[in-house]
Amino acid sequence: GAGVSQSPSNKVTEKGKDVELRCDPISGHTALYWYRQSLGQGLEFLIYFQGNSAPDKSGLPSDRFSAERTGGSVSTLTIQRTQQEDSAVYLCASSLTGARTDTQYFGPGTRLTVL
Amino acid sequence: AQKVTQAQTEISVVEKEDVTLDCVYETRDTTYYLFWYKQPPSGELVFLIRRNSFDEQNEISGRYSWNFQKSTSSFNFTITASQVVDSAVYFCALSEGQGFSFIFGKGTRLLVKP
Numbered sequence: 022g023a024g025v026s027q028s029p030s031n032k033v034t035e036k037g038k039d040v041e042l043r044c045d046p047i048s049g050h051t052a053l054y055w056y057r058q059s060l061g062q063g064l065e066f067l068i069y070f071q072g073n074s075a076p077d078k079s080g081l082p083s084d085r086f087s088a089e090r091t092g093g094s095v096s097t098l099t100i101q102r103t104q105q106e107d108s109a110v111y112l113c114a115s116s117l118t119g120a121r122t123d124t125q126y127f128g129p130g131t132r133l134t135v136l
Numbered sequence: 137a138q139k140v141t142q143a144q145t146e147i148s149v150v151e152k153e154d155v156t157l158d159c160v161y162e163t164r165d166t167t168y169y170l171f172w173y174k175q176p177p178s179g180e181l182v183f184l185i186r187r188n189s190f191d192e193q194n195e196i197s198g199r200y201s202w203n204f205q206k207s208t209s210s211f212n213f214t215i216t217a218s219q220v221v222d223s224a225v226y227f228c229a230l231s232e233g234q235g236f237s238f239i240f241g242k243g244t245r246l247l248v249k250p
Contacts, residue, residue: 054238064227064240077236112181121169121231122188127181 023047025128027113033134034103042098042131044113050126052119053096055088058130059109067111070096071119103135139163140230142241149218150249157213157244159228165189168232170204170211175243176224184226187211218248 026045034040046053055067066080070090081087085104090096100107110130116123141160149155161170172184185195187204195202199216215222228241 054236056238056240063242064229066237066239069236071236079237110179114181119236121236122186124183124186126183127173129178129180 025113025115025126027111027128027131029131030129031132031134033136035136036105037102039099039101040103040133042100042111042133044096044098044115044128046094046096046113046115047126048094050115050117051093052116052123053090054114054116054125055096055098056112056114057082057109058112062109064112067098069119100133103133105135108133108135139232139239140228140241142226142228142244144244145242146245146247148247148249151220152217153248154214154216155218155246155248157215157226157228157246159211159213159241161209161211161228161230163209163230163232165232168230171229171231171238172202172211172213173227173229173240174224175227181227184213215246218246220248220250222246223248 028043053070057065057067068075068088069077072093073090085101088098110132112127112130114125114127116125139162168189170187174182174184185202192204201214203212225243225245227243230239
């Protein structure tokens with residue numbers, strides 16, 4: 022079946038612009054995660070969704086970052102007023118129930134470049 | 137303080153050599169989970185193994201084996217008879233307590249030369 026998909030695969034934007042990154046999880050997976058992978062910081066957890074609610078937003082780096090999930094499926098990560106330090110690969114993952122015994126399946130990522 | 141330490145940033149071996157990737161973790165929780173992921177050049181992270189804190193049994197899966205030692209807070213990963221296709225970045229991760237977040241190590245880049 023289809024895996025986790027993310028769009029766009031690459032995004033180049035100018036400093037100060039807003040961007041939206043999309044994640045389509047595996048059908049039927051109730052849990053969805055966003056991560057950021059950058060050269061300086063490695064792989065960082067950003068936010069976790071269970072259904073449409075986000076019980077753990079602890080990894081969001083600033084209030085310029087927000088995420089939502091609708092219909093228990095698609096999620097959008099929005100970065101407002103982008104900064105150069107936001108340049109990174111943004112990875113999305115989903116799992117069946119969100120239990121830590123579940124396997125997380127990762128998407129290919131969106132490479133964001135802020136000029 | 138760094139909670140997951142992968143001290144080896146890059147390892148280079150010749151095909152058929154055995155290689156061990158180190159992972160040291162830090163947590164005060166008694167219940168936690170440890171993971172290894174592989175990130176090949178294509179970029180998608182692939183789950184390899186999960187181990188909970190109550191299960192110290194070592195595990196072998198084909199050429200892969202994992203050694204979990206709570207006494208040294210380590211969860212090391214060994215590839216036996218490495219192959220070129222094993223070339224990737226390998227991440228160790230920790231999920232602790234009641235939260236949902238995962239803490240990843242910085243990763244170890246493994247290069248297996250023919």
